[in-house]
Amino acid sequence: MLTQICVLTQICYLLQQIISRPVCRYFAGFLQILLKRETCQSYSWSGNLYSILQPQKQYFIHSKTLFTIIICNICTTRSLFGETLIDFKNCENVLQTKNAPIVNSLNKRPRFAELFTQFDFVDNQPNCKDKCIFNINTPANVFMSQTSNTFHSLLKQLSPYQYMNRIPGSTAFSKDILAHAVNYQMQFAPLNLTPDTFILPEHKNKVLQMKNQTVIQKPINGMKGKGIKIGTVDQIDLNMSSVVQIYENTLLYNKHKFDLRYYVLITSVDPLICYYYQNGDVRVAKKLYTESNFDDPQIHLTNGYVNNQNEDANYKTDSGDFGSFNTSTLFKYLEQSPRIFGQDSINTTQLQLKIEETITKTLISVYPELVHFSKPVRLHRFPKTMFQIFGFDLFITPELDVKLFEVNTNPGFYRVNNIHPDFNGNEVVNDALQLIGVRINVNESNINIPVLNQKDLFIKETYTKEEDLELIDYSSATIFEKKCVQQIMDEETRIGGFTRIKFENYLNEFRDGTALTNTVYKIVQQGLPIVE
Numbered sequence: 001m002l003t004q005i006c007v008l009t010q011i012c013y014l015l016q017q018i019i020s021r022p023v024c025r026y027f028a029g030f031l032q033i034l035l036k037r038e039t040c041q042s043y044s045w046s047g048n049l050y051s052i053l054q055p056q057k058q059y060f061i062h063s064k065t066l067f068t069i070i071i072c073n074i075c076t077t078r079s080l081f082g083e084t085l086i087d088f089k090n091c092e093n094v095l096q097t098k099n100a101p102i103v104n105s106l107n108k109r110p111r112f113a114e115l116f117t118q119f120d121f122v123d124n125q126p127n128c129k130d131k132c133i134f135n136i137n138t139p140a141n142v143f144m145s146q147t148s149n150t151f152h153s154l155l156k157q158l159s160p161y162q163y164m165n166r167i168p169g170s171t172a173f174s175k176d177i178l179a180h181a182v183n184y185q186m187q188f189a190p191l192n193l194t195p196d197t198f199i200l201p202e203h204k205n206k207v208l209q210m211k212n213q214t215v216i217q218k219p220i221n222g223m224k225g226k227g228i229k230i231g232t233v234d235q236i237d238l239n240m241s242s243v244v245q246i247y248e249n250t251l252l253y254n255k256h257k258f259d260l261r262y263y264v265l266i267t268s269v270d271p272l273i274c275y276y277y278q279n280g281d282v283r284v285a286k287k288l289y290t291e292s293n294f295d296d297p298q299i300h301l302t303n304g305y306v307n308n309q310n311e312d313a314n315y316k317t318d319s320g321d322f323g324s325f326n327t328s329t330l331f332k333y334l335e336q337s338p339r340i341f342g343q344d345s346i347n348t349t350q351l352q353l354k355i356e357e358t359i360t361k362t363l364i365s366v367y368p369e370l371v372h373f374s375k376p377v378r379l380h381r382f383p384k385t386m387f388q389i390f391g392f393d394l395f396i397t398p399e400l401d402v403k404l405f406e407v408n409t410n411p412g413f414y415r416v417n418n419i420h421p422d423f424n425g426n427e428v429v430n431d432a433l434q435l436i437g438v439r440i441n442v443n444e445s446n447i448n449i450p451v452l453n454q455k456d457l458f459i460k461e462t463y464t465k466e467e468d469l470e471l472i473d474y475s476s477a478t479i480f481e482k483k484c485v486q487q488i489m490d491e492e493t494r495i496g497g498f499t500r501i502k503f504e505n506y507l508n509e510f511r512d513g514t515a516l517t518n519t520v521y522k523i524v525q526q527g528l529p530i531v532e
Helices: 002-018 021-035 055-060 111-115 151-157 175-185 204-208 327-336 348-372 413-419 425-436 466-471 479-492 515-525
Strands: 039-044 047-053 071-078 084-086 121-123 142-144 197-200 214-219 229-232 242-246 256-268 273-277 281-284 324-326 388-396 402-408 498-500
Touching: 175 197, 175 242, 175 348, 175 402, 197 204, 256 327, 256 348, 256 425, 256 479, 273 348, 273 425, 273 479, 281 327, 324 327, 327 348, 348 388, 348 402, 388 425, 425 498, 479 498, 479 515
Parallel strands: 121 142
Antiparallel strands: 039 047, 047 071, 071 084, 197 242, 214 229, 214 242, 256 273, 256 281, 256 388, 273 498, 281 324, 388 402
């Protein structure tokens, strides 16, 4: 029977490539009736190949859609400690599912689906509020939610082999809370992370004192460049819930404003474990920069939604350059043609170190708030079941310093992937999924049904005494602390295009670091053990 299932699933996949999708849907419906919930296991030259039929998926399909089937050809790899993981990077069979139909509860193929066709992808309704159609029992390895609504309750229901693309506490990166965190951190360490930032209406009196300053005002919950105002203090809305920043000069590219988007992956809140993707995104304003016209957002804003009516295509600036390219290309320009940036020479190595430092110190600044907002969810669970990718928006000053504009909790990978001739959004997401180590279990019951009795998932949280921290090493750590160190060790074996943020070099700058974060990175300072 298993052999027959394998053959039938491959026939359905081939039909999908040759004939119309509706015909394949009818065929899929026939398979669902015939095969119920069987699982096919076979072997190929690239390792274990699992072809899994997912008939429950119609729960997420509009009634007019009839039948849809998702075939997941999953190749596997091994973690550093012997666990079976989905291999997102090194298996040709995975690529065969590139055009698999993935349908969410809105009866649309979500744009994110273009990045997540190697495995069963379940997309939450992006516009739902309290009553979301999100069946946690759906057989899926990863749940992608574009909203934080119902997140905490869903996270508690995940099985050991399911993942959620949300970390608790991501609210800490909202514009106002991030501004508070950075301003507060400056009391403990000299920082020049962001332009001077104020929160309205809380800091209204301070803003009124800057009458001769040009400022930029951004709504607290704003997105896609909507609601942004640039001008003097008397030209902005002082009663709007917003963040106000001094409008600083930036380095120009061919006389255009530009900024950088770097992708930061958080795989653990406590201890704090983070990575940034080395190849970021450069975004260029459409029109030539001038200080005389603050009413035209295409002069001052680099947001693609502002500069381009067609969100799925790259645009050209008034100078004829592409409005979006990657940071690897930028650094080549900086080295070879510094004059187009108004500079005689630029040390790109030093600049990249400043970028990493800005990202690192931003995370350190917001860390106490990140932990605080994570309290509703128990963080110390293995295996880990959550991760999140953030977009850090940075700019370079004429003095070649690097500062932070803001952090985006929902970076638009689908758009980056579509408009870039030289940037592949798939690589960011696939590298992230490869890094976190998405576990797979042949026994479907362990994937589909949340485990109610989870006592075996938790390791007793015992910690090294504070007075013993100076002498701590891996051999003397508690079992729980070793598990945290092992997570770093294991993830670094699949790091791909990411770079781990080395918090062990910044322990003195944590104003409120947790005991666990402090202990883990003191162990890392001693050197990671070798796994035989």
